[in-house]
Amino acid sequence: MHVLAAANLRLDAHAIDYVLLAFYFVLVLGIGYLARKQVSSSIDFFLSGRSLPAWVTGLAFISANLGAIEVMGMSANGAQYGLPTAHYFWIGAIPAMLFLGVVMMPFYYGSKVRSVPEFMRRRFGTGAHLTNGVSFALAQILIAGANLYLLASVVNLLLGWPIWVSIVIAAVIVLAYTALGGLSAAIYNEVLQFFVIVAALVPLTIVGLYKVGGWNGLVDKVTGGPGGSAQLESWPGNQLTGFGSNFLSVLGLVFGLGFVLSFGYWTTNFVEVQRAMASKSMSAAQRTPIIGAFPKMLIPFIVIIPGMIAAVTVTELQGANKEALVAGGSAPSGATFNDALLLLMRDLLPNGVLGVAIAGLLASFMAGMAANLSSFNTVFTYDIWQAYIRKHKPDSYYLNMGRWVTAGATILAIGTAAIASQYSNLMDYLQQLFSFFNAPLFATFILGMFWKRMSPAAAWIGLLSGTASAIVVFLLAETGVWDLPGQGASFIGAGAAFVVDIVVSVAVTTVTKPRPASELAGLVYSLTPKESIQRSTIGEDAGWYRNPGLLAGIVLVLTIVLNIAF
Amino acid sequence: MAIETTETPVRTRRAGAFDIRLVISLLTGVYGVVLTIMGVAFTDQADLDKAAGVNINLWAGIGMVVFTALFVLWAVLRPIRVPVSDGDEIPAE
Numbered sequence: 001m002h003v004l005a006a007a008n009l010r011l012d013a014h015a016i017d018y019v020l021l022a023f024y025f026v027l028v029l030g031i032g033y034l035a036r037k038q039v040s041s042s043i044d045f046f047l048s049g050r051s052l053p054a055w056v057t058g059l060a061f062i063s064a065n066l067g068a069i070e071v072m073g074m075s076a077n078g079a080q081y082g083l084p085t086a087h088y089f090w091i092g093a094i095p096a097m098l099f100l101g102v103v104m105m106p107f108y109y110g111s112k113v114r115s116v117p118e119f120m121r122r123r124f125g126t127g128a129h130l131t132n133g134v135s136f137a138l139a140q141i142l143i144a145g146a147n148l149y150l151l152a153s154v155v156n157l158l159l160g161w162p163i164w165v166s167i168v169i170a171a172v173i174v175l176a177y178t179a180l181g182g183l184s185a186a187i188y189n190e191v192l193q194f195f196v197i198v199a200a201l202v203p204l205t206i207v208g209l210y211k212v213g214g215w216n217g218l219v220d221k222v223t224g225g226p227g228g229s230a231q232l233e234s235w236p237g238n239q240l241t242g243f244g245s246n247f248l249s250v251l252g253l254v255f256g257l258g259f260v261l262s263f264g265y266w267t268t269n270f271v272e273v274q275r276a277m278a279s280k281s282m283s284a285a286q287r288t289p290i291i292g293a294f295p296k297m298l299i300p301f302i303v304i305i306p307g308m309i310a311a312v313t314v315t316e317l318q319g320a321n322k323e324a325l326v327a328g329g330s331a332p333s334g335a336t337f338n339d340a341l342l343l344l345m346r347d348l349l350p351n352g353v354l355g356v357a358i359a360g361l362l363a364s365f366m367a368g369m370a371a372n373l374s375s376f377n378t379v380f381t382y383d384i385w386q387a388y389i390r391k392h393k394p395d396s397y398y399l400n401m402g403r404w405v406t407a408g409a410t411i412l413a414i415g416t417a418a419i420a421s422q423y424s425n426l427m428d429y430l431q432q433l434f435s436f437f438n439a440p441l442f443a444t445f446i447l448g449m450f451w452k453r454m455s456p457a458a459a460w461i462g463l464l465s466g467t468a469s470a471i472v473v474f475l476l477a478e479t480g481v482w483d484l485p486g487q488g489a490s491f492i493g494a495g496a497a498f499v500v501d502i503v504v505s506v507a508v509t510t511v512t513k514p515r516p517a518s519e520l521a522g523l524v525y526s527l528t529p530k531e532s533i534q535r536s537t538i539g540e541d542a543g544w545y546r547n548p549g550l551l552a553g554i555v556l557v558l559t560i561v562l563n564i565a566f
Numbered sequence: 567m568a569i570e571t572t573e574t575p576v577r578t579r580r581a582g583a584f585d586i587r588l589v590i591s592l593l594t595g596v597y598g599v600v601l602t603i604m605g606v607a608f609t610d611q612a613d614l615d616k617a618a619g620v621n622i623n624l625w626a627g628i629g630m631v632v633f634t635a636l637f638v639l640w641a642v643l644r645p646i647r648v649p650v651s652d653g654d655e656i657p658a659e
Contacts, residue, residue, distance in 0.1 A: 023596060024593065027592065027593050031586075034589075188589070192589060192590055199594065199597065202629075207617045349622065350616055350617055351604070
């Protein structure tokens with residue numbers, strides 16, 4: 001982190017900026033207080049009573065993912081690679097989100113499970129459930145800590161507050177509203193955060209574009225800079241994948257990023273799926289990820305473009321500095337691409353808008369952490385505590401439990417934030433490790449949803465061997481035994497995990513006993529009566545513009561248009 | 567903190583007892599007005615030079631005020647309806 005501090009990032013924040021920032025935090029806590037009145041049972045607390053409208057859950061769906069790592073990381077990628085970064089949004093998210101809404105959501109919502117691990121339990125029993133539940137819970141605590149630490153280090157750089165002060169203040173604020181209002185408070189705040197983030201990034205993008213002389217000015221400057229005009233076309237994205245061959249690069253993007261990695265993340269990650277489960281009807285649940293896909297399509301323009309502008313206008317990042325950073329060295333100025341957004345804010349925004357921008361950044365950090373906490377407390381309470389430790393208690397017991405678990409998780413996250421501050425590489429590795437669970441998870445889910453014979457033993461053995469194979473690929477690449485370029489390694493690792501999981505699951509299923517068909521109604525496609533996964537088309541679910549399939553088609557067409565245009 | 571554990575035998579659905587659209591409008595409305603005033607009254611040449619000649623406070627402020635107006639309009643035209651008794655939504659326990 002000391003490299004980051006070397007560049008002067010201190011923002012010239014005035015009283016007015018602090019006032020705008022403080023006003024945002026007042027509303028954040030106000031939402032927690034107001035949402036508390038709606039909580040009278042554990043389903044209210046953990047799943048918002050399954051009562052929210054689709055536009056709310058749809059925006060929360062996006063916002064939960066629009067955390068610090070996303071905003072700072074993707075603008076950094078924009079500065080380094082240019083427009084190919086948009087693949088993380090267009091091919092790396094949208095197809096999977098549409099698939100979740102159209103194909104998988106009927107099973108998640110229709111079976112009335114309260115979490116993704118619970119679906120695992122009903123379909124495959126204890127082994128797979130524990131593997132999924134425990135690894136998910138651990139990952140959430142780690143990621144919450146990483147988010148917390150990132151938030152504190154950015155506040156430290158921007159405003160000069162000591163790191164531990166920001167960690168504690170942020171943790172207390174997030175705890176206050178998630179413990180009071182449960183998932184509703186987290187979701188409503190995510191919606192608010194979405195608008196603040198947009199309000200912060202749109203002015204920055206507009207001023208930035210003026211600065212470089214409009215889109216044409218940006219094109220000229222990027223073409224003339226290190227990286228060249230390849231940074232202005234999303235395909236084939238060789239710089240991003242690290243593959244020399246165009247064909248391999250496109251293949252890596254479509255199958256590695258677009259299929260295995262993104263489907264694993266978006267369709268099985270409970271942080272995301274929980275938002276859809278909180279919606280008020282099957283139709284709304286299906287529409288949640290699809291509505292989320294509309295803003296997701298456009299977010300690259302306010303995240304990646306500022307990054308690209310920073311790389312050609314900010315003194316510390318342009319010219320020789322960018323050249324050194326792209327080559328993998330460190331810039332003479334001491335800045336890194338991760339600073340791109342902050343440096344651009346420092347250079348361009350006057351007081352007033354600056355306060356909104358700081359609020360937007362902090363909002364995005366807190367969005368991530370609150371999402372981790374609210375999904376952790378659900379999985380821990382329902383899937384670990386209620387399933388294995390204290391069964392058959394009255395509902396109020398679990399509601400209370402959820403509040404205490406949230407508090408405990410916050411304290412643990414402060415602990416993991418402390419670890420992150422000491423060993424930032426370790427955290428990177430651990431997060432990578434948990435991402436390895438996702439690819440085989442998707443393989444197991446999709447096989448289990450469409451193949452009734454698949455046995456419980458196959459599920460957990462498949463999961464473990466898939467994860468193990470991803471770790472093997474990762475280790476081979478890390479130690480240099482198998483020479484793989486940066487992003488390419490994770491694409492191949494995920495692909496290997498997916499294939500190994502499928503092969504092992506099929507092999508194990510042939511020699512083990514399947515579950516009786518009577519236990520699988522609502523969980524497997526061929527054994528589910530059509531009515532139970534049917535969405536209503538009347539009342540608040542009526543109208544062509546509320547048809548999930550049609551909306552998904554519109555998103556798909558728009559995404560293809562964007563891919564052709566850029 | 568005091569935690570309510572009152573048991574209510576009949577679950578009432580107070581879906582959206584408060585309207586998040588109004589909270590969002592409050593935030594963008596206040597931000598919009600403050601930024602517009604900043605843009606009109608407290609913007610000097612140094613601020614303009616910094617932002618590439620654009621009075622970004624003014625434009626961002628106006629943008630947020632317009633957004634707020636649209637959002638309030640939506641909340642007024644389509645208020646949240648609270649279903650009194652809607653039997654099909656009780657989750658399986």
